[in-house]
Amino acid sequence: MNMDVLVSLCKRRGFIFQSSEIYGGTGSCWDYGPLGVELKNNIKRAWWRDNVQLRPDMVGLDASILMHATVWRASGHLDHFTDPMVDCKACQRRFRADKLDEQSWIHYCPATKGNKFEVPGGEPCKHCGARRTLCPECGKGELTAPRQFNLMFKTFMGPVEDEAAVTYLRPETAQGIFVNFDNVLQSMRLKLPFGIAQIGKAFRNEITPGNFIFRTREFEQMEIEYFVNPHETIDGRPADEAWHDRWMEERLAWYRRYGIRADNLRLREHDKSELAHYAKRTADIEYRFPMGWSELEGIANRTDFDLRQHAQFSGKSLTYYDEDRRTHVVPYVIEPSAGADRSLLAFLVDAYQEEEVRGEKRVVLRLHRALAPTKIAVLPLLKKRTDIVATARELHDRLARRWVTVYDDTAAIGRLYRRQDEVGTPYCVTVDVQTVGDSDKGEAGDRCVTIRERDSMEQIRVPIEDLSQVFDRLLGEAAWDEVARAYPRAKS
RNA sequence: GCGGGAAUAGCUCAGCGGUAGAGCGCCAGCCUUCCAAGCUGGGGGUCGCGGGUUCGAAUCCCGUUUCCCGCUCCA
Numbered sequence: 001m002n003m004d005v006l007v008s009l010c011k012r013r014g015f016i017f018q019s020s021e022i023y024g025g026t027g028s029c030w031d032y033g034p035l036g037v038e039l040k041n042n043i044k045r046a047w048w049r050d051n052v053q054l055r056p057d058m059v060g061l062d063a064s065i066l067m068h069a070t071v072w073r074a075s076g077h078l079d080h081f082t083d084p085m086v087d088c089k090a091c092q093r094r095f096r097a098d099k100l101d102e103q104s105w106i107h108y109c110p111a112t113k114g115n116k117f118e119v120p121g122g123e124p125c126k127h128c129g130a131r132r133t134l135c136p137e138c139g140k141g142e143l144t145a146p147r148q149f150n151l152m153f154k155t156f157m158g159p160v161e162d163e164a165a166v167t168y169l170r171p172e173t174a175q176g177i178f179v180n181f182d183n184v185l186q187s188m189r190l191k192l193p194f195g196i197a198q199i200g201k202a203f204r205n206e207i208t209p210g211n212f213i214f215r216t217r218e219f220e221q222m223e224i225e226y227f228v229n230p231h232e233t234i235d236g237r238p239a240d241e242a243w244h245d246r247w248m249e250e251r252l253a254w255y256r257r258y259g260i261r262a263d264n265l266r267l268r269e270h271d272k273s274e275l276a277h278y279a280k281r282t283a284d285i286e287y288r289f290p291m292g293w294s295e296l297e298g299i300a301n302r303t304d305f306d307l308r309q310h311a312q313f314s315g316k317s318l319t320y321y322d323e324d325r326r327t328h329v330v331p332y333v334i335e336p337s338a339g340a341d342r343s344l345l346a347f348l349v350d351a352y353q354e355e356e357v358r359g360e361k362r363v364v365l366r367l368h369r370a371l372a373p374t375k376i377a378v379l380p381l382l383k384k385r386t387d388i389v390a391t392a393r394e395l396h397d398r399l400a401r402r403w404v405t406v407y408d409d410t411a412a413i414g415r416l417y418r419r420q421d422e423v424g425t426p427y428c429v430t431v432d433v434q435t436v437g438d439s440d441k442g443e444a445g446d447r448c449v450t451i452r453e454r455d456s457m458e459q460i461r462v463p464i465e466d467l468s469q470v471f472d473r474l475l476g477e478a479a480w481d482e483v484a485r486a487y488p489r490a491k492s
Numbered sequence: 493g494c495g496g497g498a499a500u501a502g503c504u505c506a507g508c509g510g511u512a513g514a515g516c517g518c519c520a521g522c523c524u525u526c527c528a529a530g531c532u533g534g535g536g537g538u539c540g541c542g543g544g545u546u547c548g549a550a551u552c553c554c555g556u557u558u559c560c561c562g563c564u565c566c567a
Contacts, residue, residue, distance in 0.1 A: 004560090077567075151566075172567065174567090207493095276567045279567085300567085357528095362527085381524095381525055382524075384524095385525090412527090413525085416527085417526080417528085430526065432525055432526075434525085457527070459526075491526080
């Protein structure tokens, strides 16, 4: 599929709008519309439930976005997140100024009649003695003066800028967890291993935002910091390494559980040169996006780096008392860090399908029922029959108390179904003449409605009294076939 | 920041010097008892913005902003 198709659908159907669009839009920022916010909330809710509420070893946290500036000194972000960069004026390549002298460079040597060859990093040319001044890649272009790239959003706490304390919008939610490690440990009486989870906004001045909501400067993370005792072993392996593997499996399974096709997911191990300054090992969960395989979630072994740094900078002890070994330990931490917006994009991309039905194109979002923004649409088959409309409205109001339900009577039934398909509504309930009967002919209604399933377009006839219990199952764990079996099929 | 492309209706796009168009969607009515049916009607755009050329600019020129795609970078 093409990303533009999805961008267009998202706008047209109220999932995602360009930020500040009436002013021409603003780069890299996107707003979630009425359906988008439901979808995103559902994703976050599923993540929270599966990773926090259903696990005895996990607790949650919601830390402030603005933190003490020293946090970012301790975490290493202030040093590592700001790089001086230079550009080649000829070939447009960009380089880190501080790494320029380390890399080999292309040289057109005047002493050898302008022959082109590569000189090792940091060394002068053996023939003419020249040192590198031009672009190391093309050997021809001049480089611009170094420019400072600050990947953190700097801001001021306090209304008077001169007197205010400089701080930063957090570039990751993780640090909020680390600085609260001891608070959580003490208040919740936790034993290793345990994890702290957090969902929240983070901000990075990405050099190259883009690909719709894939890389944005303001984004939402779903992070877990899972603390383990480095002195323990599991099946003969250090606990941190064993838990790293477990979390990779667990997280991969999570995406599959909510409908992402296995062959669109893969794990990619970082090689040594790619590792962040704190990481012992990192593996990414990648999804096959329209623009190629890209990271959904990074699962890193951050070792005891962060707790040690914060202990040092704050002067507070951030240790855990190991009763068995009668010693204080600094836990190691495994960090599964997922992007909420990226997940949402992956769920959308994976769910989007076009198919041909009776010679017409049908666009359907096969979203997992737990994620679908609206669960049920109630549709009257005939709009001018007031009894049908009244029954449909009544049904809608009843169902809406428990599930996100919409009512629509503004078009013919076929069109109404297609609209719901396009936004991924898993079930439609249709009220027809048989439901309410025909008082002119003295016929009583059967008080049954049709439930139509999105993916198969199959329909069953269900008594209104059963609806609540049927949707409990259809929107819970039960498979469609399992539920549908008990009811007569309706022809479409 | 550099290079390239683009900016016209909600969406997709045509128009490329002579008073703003199509398809789809949307809204209303008629019709219709189950998968984008039909008919009638309707709303909606100072053609990104600013300047210039011209009798006349969506169209040509200059500037500018924004978006998209590459490149550099991604904790």
